[in-house]
Amino acid sequence: MRQTVPAELSSFIGRERELAAVAKLLAVERLVTLTGPAGIGKTRLAVRTVRSLTSSDGIDVCWAEPARMDPPRLPELEAGLAAALAGREALLVLDGCEQLPGQARGLAGRLLAELPGLRILATSQRRLWLREEVEVAVPPLSLPPGPVAAGGPAGPAGRMPVAEMAGYAAVRLFEERARGADPFFGLTERNAADVAALCRALDGIPGALELAAGRSHQYAPDQALRRLAADPLTFLAGGAGRGTRVDAERSYRLAPPAERLVRERLSVFAGSFDLAAAAEVCGFGVLTREGAAEVLRDLVPGLLADGGPGRYRLPLSVRAHAARRLAHGPAGDGTTAARRHHERCRVLAEKAAQLWRDGAQREARELALRELPELRAAMNPLSATGPAAALEIAVSLWFLWSACGLSEEGRRHAERALALHPAPRPARALWLAAWLVASLGEAAAADPLLVEAWSAAVQEGEDTCLAYLAHVRGTVALWEERYEDAAGEFLEGLELLPEVPEFGPGREALRAAYAMALAHTDPSSVAAEDGPPGSPPGHRDPWARAWSDFARAVVHRREGRQAAARAALLRALGILIGLGDGVGQAFAAELLAELEAERGRYAEAARLLGCVSRTRPVAAPAPRAERVLRARLAPEAFREARREGSRTPLRRLLPEP
16 A cells, blocks of 8 residues: 555557546545556556545545455455544555455455545546445457458558647657657658557557557567567567466466356457357357356456457457467367357358348448458468358358458458369359459469369259350450340340349349440340349349449440439449449549540549549559540640549539539
């Protein structure tokens, strides 16, 4: 026990709101507990809160750390506190209560009962579970957003101005501590994205950020990011970073056996989870699902809130430590947890695919993106479930790759798992890989996949796959402007495809593709109003409807109906932007730019081209509007308009209907 407050531990950044909230609560509540995982800044917030109260109110403060005492001496501490604080209006700080949870709970409860003038501020990784208690969960520091492409891979984000990046508390703390380790360190346009990615990887936890920043004299941010990804515990154990491993090991050692087991099994989650999902994956063997759910409820204060209400994740250092323990735990435990996690991901992927088929496409996209860290882990062909299981999930998520802007990522998942799959390779996975390659305009690379996929589909009796392979061949023909061939392939696909296929894009998407070919070969056959050729009224596929509108826009423009073409393109872009279809946005925006140029709106057309320049496939021919704009605009005006467009969201560049 001591009467003095510990000295400032470090910089106090980004905690102004929490500081005000805790001070306000202590004015009316008798027991306030600051909860959160190790390193989140509970003690630091307690120190600053006490300093703010004593400087303004002159309140008597006593600071105690029960965990620093041997348990047999705790009665001595309690007696000393009761004698010292009797008859006084005082604030007692109990720091680190998670290390002796039962004793700390009893100590706080008895002192509150004996001393009516006492208030207690406790710090702990879990609640004390006393009736008077008010919990304040200490959050991570604010973080810059992730990559612009929703659900993009972990790593450097898109460009963000340095001044804007420095507005996030985690980045400010990292920069300040890094400059202490390396006086020449500074946040620049060159390293800002890597610093942001590093802060996100470290969960915005101040303790971890300071440890990583303390190694700035050894590693540049991009090097630190790679080392952290490869081995978090080793990276954070360098130099002063020893504390992170010690925290993880101490927290694990103090936990009861059931909680240790749950932590180990939770390490199979790569991102966030809700408690039901965690119980489903972790509840097996000696720990039932109900038992796992009970442990998880107690664990919540030590988890990080993530991805919306009721979703949590393990801090990086805790997850890395738990994963190491799981790998060296009882035989088969890690494999069983991984298989249960994979099965949950398989069901999730199929649920998202069903939502897409039912027309709830934004919901399907949101579900897949929210669970994408887990789905990525489940698509690792080197995991316990192997490449065949990885490909099953990748095929279910065809819409995420093809319609939601993640074609390159989907292609990587498919090709990596196919490379490890023994012969014969499954037709569905070969179809997916061929489609993703063809969609990026790489016809030569798609050819061998198409040949192998056709053979596999015939042997497997996969008529649906044969239909989709005809669709891929039609896509290649569209790229090469062989419109008659494309129409024939799409028609063949429609003839082969079952009325209700069990996977893949479905009939309406194939009808939309057929309409795009007909727009060049037989424009009068393209439906003018409701949907693609042959579709029933009110069809349920918004994505297909967007491509049908694109086909209609091509027909309207050819026939001189510019207003109708513009209206069709704006309808299509409304859907394509909402779904994140970058390729679709590029083609529709480039056709819209042609219409704008024909109206003499040259700068507006150039901005449209600049906006979609990063999402259009590299293999696509130069936009037709570009030639007109270069002739009508001065070179510098054209370049400036494109630059402005590249910095502006497409939705803001669209003309009024």
